[in-house]
Amino acid sequence: MSEPIETRLKPFNPLADKTLALGGRPDLFLRPEDECARFSLRVPVGALKKAAVAFEGNIPENIGEMSVGTGKSALCLGPDEWLLLAPYRDAQSIIVRFSQLYETAAHSLVDVSYCTLGIKVCGPRARLALNSGCPLDLENMPAGRCTRTVLAKAQIILLKFDDQHYRLEIARSFAPYIWEFLKNAGKIEEH
Amino acid sequence: MLLIDCPYCRQGRPEIEFSHAGEAHMERPADPETASDAQWEAFLFHRTNPAGIHFERWYHIHGCGCYFNAVRDTVSEKFILTYKAGEPRPAVSEIEALMVEKEPE
Ligand SMILES: [Zn+2]
Numbered sequence: 235m236s237e238p239i240e241t242r243l244k245p246f247n248p249l250a251d252k253t254l255a256l257g258g259r260p261d262l263f264l265r266p267e268d269e270c271a272r273f274s275l276r277v278p279v280g281a282l283k284k285a286a287v288a289f290e291g292n293i294p295e296n297i298g299e300m301s302v303g304t305g306k307s308a309l310c311l312g313p314d315e316w317l318l319l320a321p322y323r324d325a326q327s328i329i330v331r332f333s334q335l336y337e338t339a340a341h342s343l344v345d346v347s348y349c350t351l352g353i354k355v356c357g358p359r360a361r362l363a364l365n366s367g368c369p370l371d372l373e374n375m376p377a378g379r380c381t382r383t384v385l386a387k388a389q390i391i392l393l394k395f396d397d398q399h400y401r402l403e404i405a406r407s408f409a410p411y412i413w414e415f416l417k418n419a420g421k422i423e424e425h
Numbered sequence: 426m427l428l429i430d431c432p433y434c435r436q437g438r439p440e441i442e443f444s445h446a447g448e449a450h451m452e453r454p455a456d457p458e459t460a461s462d463a464q465w466e467a468f469l470f471h472r473t474n475p476a477g478i479h480f481e482r483w484y485h486i487h488g489c490g491c492y493f494n495a496v497r498d499t500v501s502e503k504f505i506l507t508y509k510a511g512e513p514r515p516a517v518s519e520i521e522a523l524m525v526e527k528e529p530e
Contacts, residue, residue, distance in 0.1 A: 297433060297434050297435075297489050298434065298436075311489065311490070312433065312489040312490045312491060313433050313489065313491065315489070315490060369426060369439035369441065370438070370439065381434075381488065382487060382488055382489070382490070383438075383439075383442060383487060383488065384439075384441050384442055384487045389487050
């Protein structure tokens, strides 16, 4: 049995205690999200209901949909690929419950907690800053959707809560690059 | 920048999310043990390289992570249609009808 996740090494967080507030309202606010457990889940759609029972949370079925709960979130990134987010305290029970699922449903659950880092991006200038490096039509992207995409020259996972509130998942080693990119993009005046 | 329709995402997505993956419908010899050198040579190296309609594999690497097939006009560089991996090659009549549709007025 693997060690409980919360006793392992602290994850590398190059953004540690950073926050950024640009402009008065503030117009752009950036902050690293609280650390959490992350799992990459690959499972055929037919076994998704069983996976949701093991996760003890909703798992949406279609690409781009996400289910955001009080602690647990599930993002559908591909036809058989999900990213699951959960508080650290739930990580061990998720691992155990999914290991029991192997008996009835073929799947793969990989702990990717330390792979990416979450960044909260909000404010009236959030979309402008993101769109400075991401060619998706974020204005017309419905709230409550997620996708893997590209921001500047790094791959990200983007979650849209509303037009002024987003979350990025970015590889930890690229986090300072994306942070500086958004900081500079947020300073550009809109004419 | 082009928008490419991913048949899995069912959305036009920016081309920088994609990577090209060679010609589509290249069939590996069914029995590698008995395949001749000529069959291997054809599978590994022979490509159609047309000026016009081309069947290609594309990979939505920075998106849903799926490979799919596309029919693209190598002269105009327009994507005519895309379809999921494993689906049959679309008929020429279907492709030509779409090419006429996409012709600017
Ligand atoms: Zn896709």
